[in-house]
Amino acid sequence: MPRFARGFNVEQAHAWLARRDRRLAAWMRRLGPLPAPEGWARRFDPVDALARAILFQQLSGKAASTIVGRVEVAIGSARLHADTLGRADDAVLRACGVSGNKLLALRDLARREAAGEIPSLxxxxxxxxxxxxxxxxxxxxxxxxxxxxxxxxxxxxxxxLPVDDLGIRKGAQRVDKAADMLAPKALALRGEKWGPYRTYASLYLWRIADFSESPILKTNRSQD
Structure with missing residues (x-):
């Protein structure tokens, strides 16, 4: 059974994409090489990451980070898991700013973890x-x-290639100088040219979508 490494050679990916797509390559030269995401080298816990992703949904990075901090204090741990989340009842988590829907999602995640349904790293x-x-x-x-x-x-x-992501679609539109964004299925076909490094292409598409001559402040993400 093959074993998948965490991360890949971004220099190799850069060279491959530069050869495969002339329009994307022009933007790559403009933006310069992109480094590997820092998360590849960090310790990683799938359940904790999923819990944080739930808490970050539909909120600004700052607001979500504040709520996550309150939850960590409430459960007495920086590790969000079935055992630690179980230390706080629903009222306590709601007081931290966790919405009703997110609370149900956290409880479902914890239940599935306890049942062994969440794959380990x-x-x-x-x-x-x-x-x-x-x-x-x-x-x-x-x-x-x-x-x-x-x-x-x-x-x-x-x-x-997250074809439903608005930033990815905007980036692809800008690369192709198109009047409209591609629908997800069409973007999936367009992205076949970027395989087997569609992740690295996606990193560029996000940068391209956000590109301006003025610096942009970094936004906290759940996976940072």
Missing amino acids: RRMAVMEHDAIIEALVPIRGIGRWTVEMMLMFRLGRPDI
């Missing part, structure tokens, strides 16, 4: 990315996009 290392997505999207509050962010920024899988 060791198990994920031998799973194809589609299998990881299939295993995690049944969790309440966890959609395909959330798992794709984990695959890209934590597991370092090289060939992920």
Whole structure:
């Protein structure tokens, strides 16, 4: 059974994409090489990462970080898991700023973890990315996009293209100088040219979508 490393050679990915797509290559020269995401080298706990992803949904990075900090204080741990989240009842977590829907999602995550339904990091290392997505999207509050962010920024899988992401679609539109954004299915076809390094192409598409001559402040993300 193949074992998947966390991360890939970004220099190799850069060279490959520069040869494969002339339009993207022009932007790559303009923006310069992009480094590997820092998350590839950090200790990683899938359940904790999913819990944080739930808490970050539909909030600014600053607001979500504040709520996560309150939850950590309430449970007395920086590790969000079934055992630690169980230290605080629903009222306590709601007082931290956790919405009703997010609370239900956290409880579902904890229940599934306790039942052994969440693959461990060791198990994920031998799973194809589609299998990881299939295993995690049944969790309440966890959609395909959330798992794709984990695959890209934590597991370092090289060939992920989140076609439903607005920034990715805007970046591709800007690369192609198109009047309209591509629909997700069309973007998936367009992105076949970037395989097997669609993750690295995605990092550029986000930068391209946000590009301006003025500096942009960094936003906290759940997977940072």
